[in-house]
Amino acid sequence: MALTRHSDVTSQPGAVGPRTPEGIWTTKKGPVARALHLTRWGMVWEQAARAFWPLATVLALVFAAFALGIVAAVPVPVLPWLAGAVLLGLVWTAIRAGMRFRRTRMADAVDRLDRTLPGRPLAALSDRAAIGGEGALWQAHLAQMQARAARARAVRPDAGLARRDPFALRLAGLVALVMALVFGGAAQMGQGIEALAATVSRPLFADPVPTGPSWEGWAEPPAYTRRLTIYLNALAEGQVLELPKGSAVTFRLYGEGASVTQDIGPATAADPQAPGFRAEQSGAIEVAGRLFDVTVLPDNAPAIRAGAAPVRRADGRMVQDFEAEDDHGVASGQAVIALDLDAIDRRFGLAIEPEPRQPVELALPMPKGNRQDIKGQLTEDLSRHPWANLPVSVSLRALDGIEQVGEAAPMRTVLPGRRFFDPMAAALIEMRRDLLWSRDNAGRSAEILRAVTWAPEGFVEQPLYLQLRGAVTLLEGDPLTDKARDDLAEALWQAAIQLEDGGLSDALERMRQAQQKLSEAIRNGASPDEIQRLMDELKEATDAYTDMLAQQGQQDPSERFTKGQQGQQITGDQIQQMMDEIQRLMNEGRMAEAQELLEQFNRMMENLQVRQSQGGEGQEGSSGNQPMNRLADTLREQQRLSDEAFRDMQDQFGQGQMGQPSPNAQGLADRQRQLREELGQQQGLLPGQGSEGGDQARRQLDEAGRAMEDAERALREGDTGGALQRQADAIESMREGMRALGDMLNRQSQGQQGQQGQQQGQEGQQSGGGDRAGEGQAYDQRPALDPLGRQRDGNGNVIAGGDPLAEGADPARRARDLLDEIRRRSGQPDRPQDERDYLGRLLDRF
Template structure:
């Protein structure tokens, strides 16, 4: 009740005090003209006094009886008042005692009454909230410096009339020195300086005065004047000197602003993807504001032959912004410039690189010029390299148009088996443009882009040379591993090998008219290889390189090379050698369903990426319902295909059906996850469905292959017979000694010798049991690592596990 009555009485005083404090903390006193400031101060004081008097008159002291009555009103039947009553008649009777007992019980339930000031009816315009908001803004955005300046300004303004009363002819003044914002130094109030105290200012500081009275002036020799108001003179501090105002002399020492210093690291390097990488370090006494790299052609160092013999056309220097941290003082920064200049006409030509840093007053510091070759993409395919050279010559000068047309004609002569039809038409069109005469800048730039695209197609495309590209990628990766190349370069070459391998398998697929990811393939020795096994082997090579086990990665890479050289595609037309059973209608229908499931999984993954990219944090998109319906259709389609599978009652046929049942359940879970918006869970279920379908197709393929071999040997399905050496049934064994034709042993992911030539683990090997032998081998190795790290295991066991890891 004390708080309630105090709030009702003194809320205007509190709101007014908050407003006045906010005005001072936010610099309001300094912004008000000096002539108006005393009136505002006086009005504020009068308002505070009036609010305090009003509150004192309205406040009433809380008495004990009022507190009891307030509490009693919250209880049913006013028990406190009832307990204070006295019975006029029959005070000792049982009825009266029962009444008192009842009131005591109710009084025992009393609880503290929460305060309630009810200020809304008393403050209909919410002035109290305005004062509270102003206080919060002042605490967040205000500062002690501004509060002090405001108090000093009020003190000076209020004190001036007193001084004038003592000395009526004495004028007054105020002054401020504001350093440049980039120095992050506070404003200095000159009136607060002690007599004889020197003033130190950074170069470029703004000094301003406010003169009160007649006959006052400011005399200074530290910088040029700013503004024309004689009552408010201002200037910038550029040199040391003195300021005199109203008989007072202030010595000023201007601190020099040193130019920034920037140093380049080592010469620019070429990243694996062809980007320029340049390290730098920059320093400044007040902070680096900007940085740039300027690249000019070093014409004196250019080999002026062939297309570079003619004078170059004028071209502006390359100006690149250096990356700087967003926050902080930036007095000392280090960074790295990464830029893709592979398409620039000066790529792979001598250039002069200069790094520059700029401070807050536009002073520039430069590093010593570096004479380097501008990094760019390298082209290894001869035709692509020739097109890039033609592009460079055209961008060097349009006078090379006739010469470039002749060379382009030579490149496109007899294109059969050398250049694809689409690329040939594009290049012949470029010849016509070059020979047309009057090549404009726009046409030249357009032609340069076309030549770049053609070179990229020749360098990275060309399915006709896919096998050669794959061999080259394998050789470059092997050489990089042997020479200890950087991890970045090895990773780039590994990516090139993946791309080349994919291109080669696509070429084989076009020959066989099948999808390499969905069919069973085999090498010339008759050993079956799946697209998954190829990918698993690539992943194993990548894992070994990531772990630093380069010797093992090199050995597995050589095994992979021999496997891919012998790779062929099963045509799937039935008859001799068709072990995979790809020509069977059931297999074809399952392959189509598997492809559709993979496409659906890819779309679900892209949808999840878009969800998080748009900031929806996994919220379901509008496409989720469509994906779920398509998943349902695939599940029903798979159920129909399962009922039409051949081989019912056989071990492999029943295994295929069980695998398809598991795939159907995984599809059902994926459908529900898509409807619930759980895209991540749906992707996992879809991956399980794909794996189960592949296992079912593998079992069905084995069954069809066995039936085909039995038919060739004149046996009924299910009969046993010996297969002569060298027949397809023996295809999984290259030799009893477990070596390849070059007698080098083949090893599995655990380092053990394989019976075949490394393309797959033999069926009678224990690791072949289960759905994925390579994955099982990796799981076994991971389990060995896990157990070897458990200190609670016996030392003998951990020593044994350590020897296993050293061997494998």
């Protein structure tokens, strides 16, 4: 059977279809058509890559040169020639690429794809029979070719760039492009474009011809002023130039004929083309006919003020408040503590002249950011300093950016230090002070040590006795060197601590570490096993600490703490209850509440006197708590009045008399007025006037007074719901005021320990003893709860009442039950609208 191919003639009747490749494969869908189109696009890519790779390489190199700053670095005379060469190269490569690019025909794609198939089925399918017609044999032949064509796959394109680019120039361009995208920037590109544009705008090899005198000027204030540099050319004509004293004014002159004249300060640069000077006084600057009126702002010296006399915190650190201000900000501050010899009682070991000792210089803490107005607090532990508990003068000074000094008047006070009440410990501390005062006291100190170590049985432990006898030998030997004196002073300090605390300080430190680790574990979401292990460790450390306190109960332990506890006591049973509550909250997954209760427990163990007792009853608050007691009574009365008003509103609901004054409304309004007047009287007696905490407490109580007045007016008008809302606001404001007052009293009482004598502490202990329950209590023995059964905050760091935990049912459970009941009632449509509105306000508030 003879075959003939006619790519331009369709088949006769009986043929299977068109006989051109385009007609066969472009009008059908299937794997062959998809392979054919992909092959054709691959061939298009091959043609483009072969034709345009030189142009793409040159463009990548040009972009990299601009982005990496290479163009800006080229010398000006060379840049025009280089730019012209690059432009010619771009034009040549573009023309060459256009001439080499050829359009890809479908027949070419069919031919490439057909060569990859056995028997060239695509060409066979475009044939027709020349002799014998297209009978069954011919149809079988076509079916066989179609089956082979169905296995066609797109031909992978191959531009052959490696053969056409033997030096891999295209890869160099690609690497340059990537480097430009990674390390380049718009600024470098802008500089390159600017440099290229400058060569175009002026003749080649021609020096720039100035059209007239030109200049630029800058005024840079000192760095410590934190002011921005001023560009003088941008100032409006006639605008006064205000500069801080010491500002650096610089100019840059271009061309000939320009000069600068000024009378504001000395010159700092001798270059006539770049003059500079420092602004010291007001005057004028003239440059190239432009006149600037300059006003130099004086830099005032800083001012610093000391707060109250230094006080001692519960941990023995000295606390000194201060305020400082400066027009441009305080750079640094310093507290200088010097010995006040004139105020010292020069007896016993202080009778001889002291050895020279440099004043104590402490850096004042400075905040970050704005320092124009500073209120700070210096905290430093000077309990081991030789001048501890001796009269000193405290001088504060502040420096600004140009080292101007502002000083506060020296303040005469006693340097806060630790007080020792064990007779033996106090004697050792006195000897330590005498030795640090002057080594000439060595003989006197040796005699005292011999006296206190006489007959040590039952009086001094054997290890301590041996240490003290060794100190006697050292004191009676050769003159003490500085190192020997300091080592002996440290040994005496440690011995006194051991006698005074009997290991109490170590137990307290272990308890603090256990508290800190447990708190960190709760915050960081540790595993339950890890939290339980740390909780057991805290219980063990707390038990050891409280046992040691109980063993020292006869040594007047009330003197071991500052007045921050305000006479309050907590029993060992109450401590155990509090730790059990922390454990319960953690077991229930209420970690936030457990964290809050743990922090309260930490503050309590730091600032409260802890004793084990049989009855488990706490003692009353001290007289310093009387304002807080009266406020607590007023708060309870306000809560009772609010409850009665709520019951009265329920009665109105039942009788259908909402919006009308009830028979009890006038009586409730009168009681509200009495409470408001009583609160006003208590405000006038509050301590801490002028302090931050005292002022905050007064502001909160003012808010409570206004809310009480609004509640009274609402009661008289029959608006019981509005009265309840304002009463709730009054209760909340009173709580906030009591919290602020408690914190303020706690800080004040902690600070006064350094000035309280031992006798005053003993009198406070005696007056705190005895059974006076129910008289002047800071709070009821039962914890004060809010309307939802939640415990209200106590006084600062003091746990309120005899039991720090809620008595009876779980307060949280009771709160949830009450909230559920309020939600149930608020959702009952048969209840009056006013009642449901009030219940809605309760839900919003609680």
